[in-house]
Amino acid sequence: MKLTSLRMITKDIQQTVEFYEKTIGLTAQWYTEDFAELSGDSITIAIGSTRTMKLFGENFRESTGNKSTIIEFRVANVDEEYERIKSIASDIVQEPTTMPWGNRSLLFSDPDGNLINFFTPVSVEAIKKFS
Incomplete structure (x- = not known):
């Protein structure tokens, strides 16, 4: 087994992605307006909007x-x-x-x-x- 990413859910994806780009010095790859990833040598940080949680079902709690x-x-x-x-x-x-x-x-x-x-x-x- 290999840990490949850490996903965070946020209400304001634009603000959170910009924060991590500045903080860790990586440029995000945007896949949709609700999902982006910042990939480094050892791990990927995935950032999704709260809307993405609905794809996992209705039993979703707000982060x-x-x-x-x-x-x-x-x-x-x-x-x-x-x-x-x-x-x-x-x-x-x-x-x-x-x-x-x-x-x-x-x-x-x-x-x-x-x-x-x-x-x-x-x-x-x-x-x-x-x-």
Whole structure:
């Protein structure tokens, strides 16, 4: 089994796609006005409008953001990314902080309230883990 994508559902697909394009530096491939994907080396982030959920049946709940899942991206320098991100993200949850497990992390929210972590391994163990 191979994880290939993460799909987010949003009320304002245009705003969310633009946010992720600016945040992770990829250009979205639009398939319809209700569905786009941003593909990188390791995963694809799919973004669908709330209208797409009706294709899965009538038992659909409206998305209100997720505070129990964090979308994580390893970056070269989290402190440099923070300087860039603070002009893009309106909700910085935690400025760059070195975590007990050896990553320096920046936590912020996307326009729908989903949590995003940019991190850089800084301890010997963390650097070794991601080498």
